[in-house]
Amino acid sequence: MKILIVDDFSTMRRIIKNLLRDLGFTNTHEADDGSTALPVLRSGNFDFLISDWNMPGMTGIDLLKAVRADPRINKLPVLMVTAESKREQIIEAAQAGVNGYVVKPFTAATLEEKIKKIFERIG
Amino acid sequence: MFDELTGSIPASILPAEADEIGKINDLNEKSPQQLWQDRRITQVEELLALYQTGQMEQGEKLLREMSGAGDAFDLFREIGRLTRELHDNIHAVLEDERLFKLAHKEIPDVTERLKHVIEMTEQAANNTLSAVEAGLPKIEHLRGQIHQLQSDWQRFRLRQMTFEEFRILVPCLSEFLKSAESDAQEIGRCMTDIMMAQDFQDLTGQIIRRVIGLVQDVEVKLVQIIRVSGAKIPEIQFFATESPIQAMGPATPSVDQNAVACQDDVDDLLSSLGF
Numbered sequence: 192m193k194i195l196i197v198d199d200f201s202t203m204r205r206i207i208k209n210l211l212r213d214l215g216f217t218n219t220h221e222a223d224d225g226s227t228a229l230p231v232l233r234s235g236n237f238d239f240l241i242s243d244w245n246m247p248g249m250t251g252i253d254l255l256k257a258v259r260a261d262p263r264i265n266k267l268p269v270l271m272v273t274a275e276s277k278r279e280q281i282i283e284a285a286q287a288g289v290n291g292y293v294v295k296p297f298t299a300a301t302l303e304e305k306i307k308k309i310f311e312r313i314g
Numbered sequence: 315m316f317d318e319l320t321g322s323i324p325a326s327i328l329p330a331e332a333d334e335i336g337k338i339n340d341l342n343e344k345s346p347q348q349l350w351q352d353r354r355i356t357q358v359e360e361l362l363a364l365y366q367t368g369q370m371e372q373g374e375k376l377l378r379e380m381s382g383a384g385d386a387f388d389l390f391r392e393i394g395r396l397t398r399e400l401h402d403n404i405h406a407v408l409e410d411e412r413l414f415k416l417a418h419k420e421i422p423d424v425t426e427r428l429k430h431v432i433e434m435t436e437q438a439a440n441n442t443l444s445a446v447e448a449g450l451p452k453i454e455h456l457r458g459q460i461h462q463l464q465s466d467w468q469r470f471r472l473r474q475m476t477f478e479e480f481r482i483l484v485p486c487l488s489e490f491l492k493s494a495e496s497d498a499q500e501i502g503r504c505m506t507d508i509m510m511a512q513d514f515q516d517l518t519g520q521i522i523r524r525v526i527g528l529v530q531d532v533e534v535k536l537v538q539i540i541r542v543s544g545a546k547i548p549e550i551q552f553f554a555t556e557s558p559i560q561a562m563g564p565a566t567p568s569v570d571q572n573a574v575a576c577q578d579d580v581d582d583l584l585s586s587l588g589f
Contacts (some may be wrong), residue, residue, distance in 0.1 A: 200436070201436070201440075202436055202439035202440055202443065205439075205440070205443050206439075206443065209443065209446070209447070244561050245561035245562070245563050246561075250561050251561075252559065252561070274563055274564035274565070275561055275562070275563070275565075276564075276565045276573040276574045276580070277558060277559075277565065277570070277572050277573045277574075278572050278573070278574060278583060279558035279559050279572065280558070280559050280561075281574065281580055281583050281584065282583070282587065283559040285584060285587045285589065292580050292584060293577065293580075294574065294576070294577055294580055295564065297577065301577055
């Protein structure tokens with residue numbers, strides 16, 4: 192399972208990376224915004240994307256839309272992990288095709304639950 | 315000139331008119347509006363009389379006067395007064411020491427201070443994570459050794475252990491006690507590091523409190539400037555133009571509306587959308 196973690200704060204990437212390692216996912220990669228993540232995703236055979244929303248450069252929502260618009264990677268499961276918590280934003284992400292949405296601050300249990308749920312649904 | 319356009323008399327030019335008319339009318343009994351009307355009626359009557367008696371030149375002069383020359387004078391005087399007032403107010407703002415200090419020193423400073431807050435919190439998070447990453451393998455190591463010794467100890471208590479095995483167990487036990495002590499010391503150090511990393515809360519809290527004070531000062535000064543410029547402060551419409559999906563970071567309770575309170579709310583919202 193190859194996972195890309197996209198967040199502009201390295202500490203948050205580190206936290207997510209550690210949590211994923213505890214869950215048994217060791218093949219994790221990092222990017223600090225949408226514009227650096229997109230070329231990595233297009234060339235890297237990733238199985239899962241975890242992205243923040245609020246990032247300089249390309250935001251997470253734009254990254255999500257770009258992923259869904261690209262036929263090579265449009266099936267990639269995407270989990271949004273973000274402090275953006277307005278209803279309009281969650282609806283926007285849902286309409287853009289997000290697979291899960293976790294609001295910060297979050298717990299290890301929440302992250303695990305959402306990841307498992309996504310995989311169950313995808314099968 | 316104003317009354318034709320707006321249907322009313324500019325309040326600012328009324329006192330001068332009223333003074334003039336006061337010579338022929340009773341100032342105490344009539345409203346400025348009535349005085350204005352009286353004056354106009356008198357002027358029209360005079361004008362009619364002038365034209366009827368063939369005094370065309372004087373008639374034209376009066377007509378010009380009626381069509382605004384006198385009003386224009388008052389208007390210019392009023393503009394002059396307002397300009398002076400504005401000038402004084404602008405100078406009062408420009409010479410305000412607090413505002414000068416805010417603009418030249420404190421606002422540039424605050425940017426640095428806030429950057430420092432980000433650095434400190436990042437440092438604290440990294441220190442904590444490093445300590446956890448250093449401590450976890452020690453705990454893992456301890457657990458592994460304990461697991462091994464437990465089964466040996468069990469066999470020893472049940473007298474299932476040969477003397478030869480016991481001879482091997484003894485140095486293992488000594489080794490474990492020694493390494494357990496050093497692991498525990500190491501874990502203790504990690505815990506202390508984690509504890510110490512939390513000092514950012516105090517440090518950044520102080521800086522942020524200072525920034526809040528500064529923002530309040532700026533707010534007061536901005537309101538003063540808006541008052542001087544005479545502009546009306548529009549209601550909350552500023553925010554209406556903000557896109558609801560614009561990223562804006564963590565929601566602050568009591569500031570941000572329409573934000574979900576917790577993960578359960580997110581889940582409810584998503585399930586209502588068919589997720």
